[in-house]
Amino acid sequence: MTNSKDFPIKKVCIICAKGTIEDVYAALVMTNGAVMEGIQARLFFTFFGLDAITKSQMKKLKTSTVGNPALRMPGNIPFPTLLGALPGVEAGVSAMMKSQMEKLDIPPVEEFMDLITAGGGEIYACKLAMDMFKLTKEDLCEYVSGVLTIGEFYEMAAGEGTQIIFT
Amino acid sequence: MAQKEFAGQLIDVNEEGYFTNPQQWNREVAAAVAKEEGLDLTDNHYAILEFLRNRYNSGEALSIRSINKSGIVDVKEFYSLFPGAPLKKSTKIAGIPKPSSCI
Numbered sequence: 351m352t353n354s355k356d357f358p359i360k361k362v363c364i365i366c367a368k369g370t371i372e373d374v375y376a377a378l379v380m381t382n383g384a385v386m387e388g389i390q391a392r393l394f395f396t397f398f399g400l401d402a403i404t405k406s407q408m409k410k411l412k413t414s415t416v417g418n419p420a421l422r423m424p425g426n427i428p429f430p431t432l433l434g435a436l437p438g439v440e441a442g443v444s445a446m447m448k449s450q451m452e453k454l455d456i457p458p459v460e461e462f463m464d465l466i467t468a469g470g471g472e473i474y475a476c477k478l479a480m481d482m483f484k485l486t487k488e489d490l491c492e493y494v495s496g497v498l499t500i501g502e503f504y505e506m507a508a509g510e511g512t513q514i515i516f517t
Numbered sequence: 518m519a520q521k522e523f524a525g526q527l528i529d530v531n532e533e534g535y536f537t538n539p540q541q542w543n544r545e546v547a548a549a550v551a552k553e554e555g556l557d558l559t560d561n562h563y564a565i566l567e568f569l570r571n572r573y574n575s576g577e578a579l580s581i582r583s584i585n586k587s588g589i590v591d592v593k594e595f596y597s598l599f600p601g602a603p604l605k606k607s608t609k610i611a612g613i614p615k616p617s618s619c620i
């Protein structure tokens with residue numbers, strides 16, 4: 351029998367390709383959790399996930415109110431997709447999500463990235479998606495260590511005990 | 518329940534080495550636990566241990582964010598004071614249960 355303690359996770363490379371509150375936070379919580387456990391952690395943002403590290407967008411992340419069957423109103427009432435399409439509804443629901451998270455002491459995106467990088471975690475952006483969205487390094491927040499190609503990403507992931515996680 | 522001797526005192530611990538009775542903690546015991554973790558405690562370490570114990574005693578959840586907001590040290594210093602898994606290590610030395618927080 352192999353013991354899980356004999357093969358600890360030494361490094362995680364986490365990829366976030368979506369820009370909703372829940373997608374970004376899932377990646378941030380996993381990355382910060384790894385840093386807290388003493389696991390080397392690298393977080394990569396690509397495609398719409400780039401919003402999380404783009405200065406002009408990172409404070410404005412939203413959760414989608416259409417096409418999300420798990421979304422419910424207070425009292426567990428199903429959230430009609432048509433209602434979610436009305437102007438302002440997405441913003442309202444997103445503000446509610448954020449206030450709930452603040453109550454649980456979950457930090458805002460920027461502060462979360464500050465905690466991660468202070469603990470030695472590293473944050474990267476995907477070059478191809480940057481080119482697609484016409485973004486430059488200057489558009490990204492200070493917590494981003496660099497812009498990588500997929501080849502550089504795999505080089506960085508090399509080593510025994512590494513896990514690549516696509517959220 | 519398992520017992521372990523630290524600084525001449527028998528301490529009740531669980532299978533992971535965390536104190537099951539925070540009352541048995543004192544500075545000398547903390548220094549002995551820290552030694553086992555490879556750390557020599559400084560005043561900064563003790564300030565954090567006191568902060569963690571106070572927070573635990575008042576029933577507040579522990580998170581890496583609460584350390585940052587404590588005003589004692591910032592997160593970077595916290596990681597350098599308790600290298601590796603700082604929250605796990607510091608709570609063990611502070612004689613309080615392992616934190617159950619995900620952040």
